[in-house]
Amino acid sequence: MRKQLELQDYLDGIKNKNLTILARAITLVESHNPDHQKLAQELLKAILPLTGKSKRVGISGTPGVGKSTFIEAFGKQLTSQNKTVAVLAVDPTSQVSGGSILGDKTRMNELAIDPMAFIRPSPSGETLGGVARRTRESMLICEAYGFDYVLVETVGVGQSETTVAQMVDLFVMLLQPGAGDDLQGIKRGILEVVDMVVVTKDDGDQEKIILRAKHDYQQALQILRHDGWIPPVLSCSAVTKKGLPEVEKTMEDYFSKEAAQIQKKREKQGLDWMWQLIHEGLKSSFQEVIDQKAIATSENKIKSNKGTPPEVAQELLKQFFSHLK
Amino acid sequence: MRKQLELQDYLDGIKNKNLTILARAITLVESHNPDHQKLAQELLKAILPLTGKSKRVGISGTPGVGKSTFIEAFGKQLTSQNKTVAVLAVDPTSQVSGGSILGDKTRMNELAIDPMAFIRPSPSGETLGGVARRTRESMLICEAYGFDYVLVETVGVGQSETTVAQMVDLFVMLLQPGAGDDLQGIKRGILEVVDMVVVTKDDGDQEKIILRAKHDYQQALQILRHDGWIPPVLSCSAVTKKGLPEVEKTMEDYFSKEAAQIQKKREKQGLDWMWQLIHEGLKSSFQEVIDQKAIATSENKIKSNKGTPPEVAQELLKQFFSHLK
Numbered sequence: 001m002r003k004q005l006e007l008q009d010y011l012d013g014i015k016n017k018n019l020t021i022l023a024r025a026i027t028l029v030e031s032h033n034p035d036h037q038k039l040a041q042e043l044l045k046a047i048l049p050l051t052g053k054s055k056r057v058g059i060s061g062t063p064g065v066g067k068s069t070f071i072e073a074f075g076k077q078l079t080s081q082n083k084t085v086a087v088l089a090v091d092p093t094s095q096v097s098g099g100s101i102l103g104d105k106t107r108m109n110e111l112a113i114d115p116m117a118f119i120r121p122s123p124s125g126e127t128l129g130g131v132a133r134r135t136r137e138s139m140l141i142c143e144a145y146g147f148d149y150v151l152v153e154t155v156g157v158g159q160s161e162t163t164v165a166q167m168v169d170l171f172v173m174l175l176q177p178g179a180g181d182d183l184q185g186i187k188r189g190i191l192e193v194v195d196m197v198v199v200t201k202d203d204g205d206q207e208k209i210i211l212r213a214k215h216d217y218q219q220a221l222q223i224l225r226h227d228g229w230i231p232p233v234l235s236c237s238a239v240t241k242k243g244l245p246e247v248e249k250t251m252e253d254y255f256s257k258e259a260a261q262i263q264k265k266r267e268k269q270g271l272d273w274m275w276q277l278i279h280e281g282l283k284s285s286f287q288e289v290i291d292q293k294a295i296a297t298s299e300n301k302i303k304s305n306k307g308t309p310p311e312v313a314q315e316l317l318k319q320f321f322s323h324l325k
Numbered sequence: 326m327r328k329q330l331e332l333q334d335y336l337d338g339i340k341n342k343n344l345t346i347l348a349r350a351i352t353l354v355e356s357h358n359p360d361h362q363k364l365a366q367e368l369l370k371a372i373l374p375l376t377g378k379s380k381r382v383g384i385s386g387t388p389g390v391g392k393s394t395f396i397e398a399f400g401k402q403l404t405s406q407n408k409t410v411a412v413l414a415v416d417p418t419s420q421v422s423g424g425s426i427l428g429d430k431t432r433m434n435e436l437a438i439d440p441m442a443f444i445r446p447s448p449s450g451e452t453l454g455g456v457a458r459r460t461r462e463s464m465l466i467c468e469a470y471g472f473d474y475v476l477v478e479t480v481g482v483g484q485s486e487t488t489v490a491q492m493v494d495l496f497v498m499l500l501q502p503g504a505g506d507d508l509q510g511i512k513r514g515i516l517e518v519v520d521m522v523v524v525t526k527d528d529g530d531q532e533k534i535i536l537r538a539k540h541d542y543q544q545a546l547q548i549l550r551h552d553g554w555i556p557p558v559l560s561c562s563a564v565t566k567k568g569l570p571e572v573e574k575t576m577e578d579y580f581s582k583e584a585a586q587i588q589k590k591r592e593k594q595g596l597d598w599m600w601q602l603i604h605e606g607l608k609s610s611f612q613e614v615i616d617q618k619a620i621a622t623s624e625n626k627i628k629s630n631k632g633t634p635p636e637v638a639q640e641l642l643k644q645f646f647s648h649l650k
Contacts, residue, residue: 044633052630137635220545270627270634277638282607285646302595305377308369309595310462313602321610324649 010043014050014145019118022145026120029137044137047144052266054086054143054150055255058164060190061174063155066200066238068107070174071151073238075108077248078149079116086142087111088135089121089153118147136167136273165193166269169262170254172196175217177209177235191220195231195254198247203237210235229258289323290316335368339375339470344443347470351445354462369462372469377591379411379468379475380580383489385515386499388480391525391563393432395499396476398563400433402573403474404441411467412436413460414446414478443472461492461598490518491594494587495579497521500542502534502560516545520556520579523572528562535560554583614648615641 005013005024013021029040061067075085087108111117120138135152142150152168154160165171173194197217202210218233232250236243255262298316301307330338330349338346354365386392400410412433436442445463460477467475477493479485490496498519522542527535543558557575561568580587623641626632 041633041636041639045636048630048633137633140633216544219541267628271624273634274623274627274638274641277635278611278641279604279608281638281642282611282645283604286603286607298599299596302599303592305373308366308373308462308465309598310602311366311370313599313606314366316599316603317606320607321649324646 007039007042007046011046014047014141017145022118022141023120025141026134026138029141030134040137044140047141050144050146051140052143054139054147055251056139056150056152056168056170057251058152058154058161058168058171059174060154060161060164060172061176061200065174065176067153067155067174069238070198070200070236071153072108072111073241074244074247075111075117075151076114077241077244079111079114082116083148084146085111085117085149085151086145086147087117087119087151087153088138088142089119118142118145135164139167161190162193166272169265170195170251172198174198174200175213176200177202177206177213194221195229196247196250197221197231197233198243199233199235201237202235202243203240228261229254286320289320294319332364332367332371336371339372339466342470347443347466348445350466351459351463354466355459365462369465372466375469375471376465377468379464379472380576381464381475381477381493381495382576383477383479383486383493383496384499385479385486385489385496386501386525390499390501392478392480392499394563395523395525395561396478397433397436398566398569399572400436400442400476401439402566402569404436404439407441408473409471410436410442410474410476411470411472412442412444412476412478413463413467414444443467443470460489464492486515487518491597494590495520495576497523499523499525500538501525502527502531502538519546520554521572521575522546522556522558523568524558524560526562527560527568528565553586554579611645614645619644 002024005021005028010021010025010028012018014025025043028036028043031037031040059067059071061070071087075087078085108119112119139150139152152164154164161171161173171193173190173196175197177199199210199213199217214233214235221231221233234243234247234250236247238244294316298307298312301312302309327349330346330353335346335350335353337343339350350368353361353368356362356365384392384396386395396412400412403410433444437444464475464477477489479489486496486498496518498515498521500522502524524535524538524542539558539560546556546558559568559572559575561572563569619641623632623637626637627634
């Protein structure tokens with residue numbers, strides 16, 4: 001059995017760049033045990049002054065786009081320049097295919113054994129909100145540890161992309177060139193949170209298709225974004241490494257040119273996070289008090305046109321507040 | 326002083342197509358007086374079986390696009406075929422310019438005096454959520470009255486377009502042809518809720534610009550929407566009436582081809598409305614209990630990196646629930 005770690009052990013481990021302690025701190029943060037959660041909150045508070053110095057980058061893309069391959073190649077490029085990288089995978093296993101966590105880690109063979117890198121897949125099978133909450137907290141721990149880059153990966157199930165966009169400085173969407181209609185693959189709301197698009201697999205004889213895809217994305221982004229930073233559209237190959245230095249340079253440009261905006265963004269993200277947790281707390285208290293049967297009955301009233309939504313909402317709220325007293 | 330109306334008076338008036346009673350019923354729904362609100366809820370419940378037969382169309386567009394002119398011309402086209410139209414303006418007066426309500430009504434000269442039409446501007450200077458809540462309810466009253474079409478107009482301040490899109494069957498965006506960069510004028514999230522785009526002012530010698538604009542919008546919409554109905558892009562002139570019959574035909578097509586989808590949409594909108602009111606009720610109760618000073622202190626803690634969002638949120642929630650007991 002492993003030794004029970006105290007707050008100070010975690011703190012010392014993080015300050016002394018002990019990777020084992022880092023991993024255990026994230027496990028602590030992810031734990032459902034109330035004692036662990038209490039300790040995790042103390043740890044987060046204690047490390048807060050050490051946070052904020054990493055570049056927070058979200059990386060999104062549908063399965064098959066070459067996300068792991070990109071992160072592996074891009075991560076290696078960073079570590080080869082003595083830049084440290086932490087990779088947090090929000091949802092490494094597809095809910096549909098039921099892939100394994102190990103599968104994800106081994107897909108990044110070289111990066112996984114690189115002493116300048118740390119790869120941490122989040123546990124799967126949890127609610128998205130839950131995973132995301134821990135990812136934010138895991139990110140803070142990685143920052144306190146001192147990583148130059150924290151990459152947060154998402155496969156884009158449900159609202160996960162928006163959730164990740166709300167916790168990073170730079171949100172990158174990976175897309176693969178396709179046959180004309182490949183623009184159709186973008187989920188609603190995604191283009192609007194994207195800060196950079198990278199078309200993958202820019203190798204072989206697809207040049208024309210890639211140029212076309214880049215042009216189309218660039219145009220779509222110009223329609224949607226008109227507040228300063230217009231998300232650039234780049235392309236790269238994780239195999240030939242073509243385009244990867246430009247990706248990094250563009251990121252560095254963003255971080256230096258948009259520094260003031262990023263500061264504001266982080267402040268807003270912090271407040272939004274607080275309000276989101278408050279609203280979630282209110283909602284989950286509501287769900288605890290009002291049982292599923294009462295909710296189903298109310299919903300059926302609306303569906304069958306037997307009650308107006310304001311009336312039904314009022315009834316349920318009344319029930320909730322009278323229960324609390 | 327006007328006679329105080331009872332529930333039965335409102336009901337009879339609505340059933341007997343008395344326009345004065347209709348107007349007073351909407352005034353009742355808009356009232357802040359708790360007695361009026363109680364009566365309004367009873368009225369809504371009573372008319373519920375009469376609702377659901379109107380075509381609910383949202384019409385959006387920035388000031389200057391020719392929204393009132395379009396509604397006037399389109400409305401007249403409907404009434405000339407013996408179709409009745411109610412027009413609800415979510416926000417007829419600009420918060421910035423402080424235009425007047427009368428101004429809006431007189432902008433639709435002919436429709437305003439048409440016995441087949443009813444124009445109702447909502448009171449301005451209210452919070453958006455408030456105006457929107459009443460618009461939904463006013464819409465139900467218009468439906469019970471028996472209008473074939475209920476047009477909900479919005480100038481698109483803040484989130485109003487999304488709010489309106491959430492209460493109608495068909496959300497139309499009016500756009501004016503511009504000089505190349507006119508696509509830039511679209512706010513985030515709007516293209517994604519649009520079911521139809523109409524380029525206005527298709528008269529004079531702008532043919533080329535309009536064709537280009539239509540093509541660009543069509544392309545942008547194809548990127549964003551990929552679930553059945555691809556929003557068509559039309560153009561028209563309220564002056565020459567060119568294109569207006571096509572606009573109506575396309576709407577009718579939508580209502581017949583997408584009937585099953587619209588039914589599902591309405592059901593979802595009803596449930597979303599209920600949940601939205603529940604969440605608003607929880608939030609406003611939170612805001613009542615926790616004073617602004619405590620919230621500001623908490624927010625400053627986060628801004629100055631002295632507290633983590635989860636920690637601060639937990640403190641505030643604890644305060645809230647202990648107050649309720």
